[in-house]
Amino acid sequence: MNNLVKNFLSLVLVLLALIATAKVFAIGEIYDFSSTELLERYEELTKELRCPKCQNQNLSDSVSEISDDLRREIHLMLEQGQTDQQIKDFLVARYGTFVLYNPPAAGSTLWVWLVPVFFALAGSFLVWRVLLQAKQRPIIAEGDEEDLL
Amino acid sequence: MTPEASKKFLVFAPLTVFLLMSVFFYFALQMRENRAVDELTSVLVDKPFPDFQLPGLHNDFHTQAELAQGQVTLVNVWGSWCPSCRDEHPYLTQLVEQGVPLVGMNYKDTPEAALDWLDYFGDIYAYHIQDRDGRLGLNLGVYGAPETFIVDKQGIIRYKRVGVVNERVWESEMKQVYLQYGGLINE
Numbered sequence: 001m002n003n004l005v006k007n008f009l010s011l012v013l014v015l016l017a018l019i020a021t022a023k024v025f026a027i028g029e030i031y032d033f034s035s036t037e038l039l040e041r042y043e044e045l046t047k048e049l050r051c052p053k054c055q056n057q058n059l060s061d062s063v064s065e066i067s068d069d070l071r072r073e074i075h076l077m078l079e080q081g082q083t084d085q086q087i088k089d090f091l092v093a094r095y096g097t098f099v100l101y102n103p104p105a106a107g108s109t110l111w112v113w114l115v116p117v118f119f120a121l122a123g124s125f126l127v128w129r130v131l132l133q134a135k136q137r138p139i140i141a142e143g144d145e146e147d148l149l
Numbered sequence: 150m151t152p153e154a155s156k157k158f159l160v161f162a163p164l165t166v167f168l169l170m171s172v173f174f175y176f177a178l179q180m181r182e183n184r185a186v187d188e189l190t191s192v193l194v195d196k197p198f199p200d201f202q203l204p205g206l207h208n209d210f211h212t213q214a215e216l217a218q219g220q221v222t223l224v225n226v227w228g229s230w231c232p233s234c235r236d237e238h239p240y241l242t243q244l245v246e247q248g249v250p251l252v253g254m255n256y257k258d259t260p261e262a263a264l265d266w267l268d269y270f271g272d273i274y275a276y277h278i279q280d281r282d283g284r285l286g287l288n289l290g291v292y293g294a295p296e297t298f299i300v301d302k303q304g305i306i307r308y309k310r311v312g313v314v315n316e317r318v319w320e321s322e323m324k325q326v327y328l329q330y331g332g333l334i335n336e
Contacts, residue, residue, distance in 0.1 A: 052292040094193065094288060095292070
C-alpha cells in the first residue's frame with residue numbers, strides 16, 4: 001500500500017516536471033521588462049498577434065524565426081514607451097491586417113463584426129414570435145397539428 | 150399556401166439551408182487561401198524601399214539611396230541556409246545575363262557562410278546588403294526566403310514575390326511590372 005502511494009506520487013512529480021518544461025520551451029527567449037505592466041502587455045500582444053509565417057499560430061506560440069524577431073521588436077517598442085496601438089500599427093504597416101487576430105471593424109472586415117449581430121437579432125425576433133404564437137394558441141390535442149400549419 | 154404545400158416546404162427547409170451553407174463555406178475556403186497570401190504581399194507595394202545603412206559582403210557599405218538611382222532593380226532576399234534559394238539561382242543567373250540589375254539581401258546569415266555559398270553557386274549579384282539580425286527584413290515585411298522585390302527608378306517597391314522566381318512567374322507577372330516601370334532587357 002505504501003509502495004502504491006509512493007509510485008503514484010512520483011508519477012505526479014514527473015508529470016508536473018513535464019508541464020513545467022513545456023512552458024519554458026514554449027517561450028523561446030526570455031526578456032527582462034522594467035515593470036510588470038510592460039510584461040503583461042507583452043504577453044497580451046504576443047497572444048493577440050499572429051505569426052506571419054505559420055498563419056495559424058500567435059506570436060507567443062510560434063517558434064519560427066520571424067516570430068523571434070517580432071517578439072524582440074515588440075519588447076523593444078514596449079520599453080521605448082510605445083502604446084499597444086502604435087505597435088499594432090507598426091506590424092500592420094509591414095505585414096497587413098493579416099497579423100491581427102482581431103480584424104478591424106472597418107473596410108473589408110466590417111462584415112465579420114456585423115453578421116453575428118444580425119443573426120443574434122434575427123434569432124431573437126424568431127424566438128419572440130414563436131413564443132407569442134404559442135401563448136395565443138389554445139392547447140390542442142395530439143393529431144390535430146395539421147390545423148396549425 | 151395550402152396546409153399540405155407548406156408542410157412539404159418545411160420538410161425541405163433544413164436540406165436547403167444545408168446546401169446553401171455548403172456552397173457558402175466552399176467558396177469561403179477557396180477565397181481564404183489566396184487572400185492570406187495577397188494580403189501579406191501587397192502592403193508594401195507602392196511604398197518606398199525602407200531606409201537602411203548596412204554593410205555588404207565585400208568590405209563595402211550600402212544605403213537606400215543606391216536603389217533610387219534611375220535603374221529598375223530586383224532585390225532578392227536570400228540566405229545560405231535557404232534551400233529554395235539554390236533552386237532559383239540558375240534562373241536569376243539567366244535574368245542577370247539579360248541585363249536585369251540584381252541586388253542581394255543576405256538575410257539572417259553569417260558573412261562566412263554567405264561567401265562560401267556564393268563561391269560555390271556563383272556571385273551573380275551587383276552587390277549585397279547584409280541584414281544579419283533581420284531588422285531590414287522586418288521593415289520589408291519579409292517572413293522567409295526567398296523573396297524578391299521589384300524596385301523602380303525612384304526606389305519605390307512595385308512588386309513583391311514570396312517564393313522562388315522561375316520562368317513561369319517571371320513571364321506571367323514580373324516581366325510585365327519590370328518593363329512597365331522602364332526596366333531594360335537585352336534580347
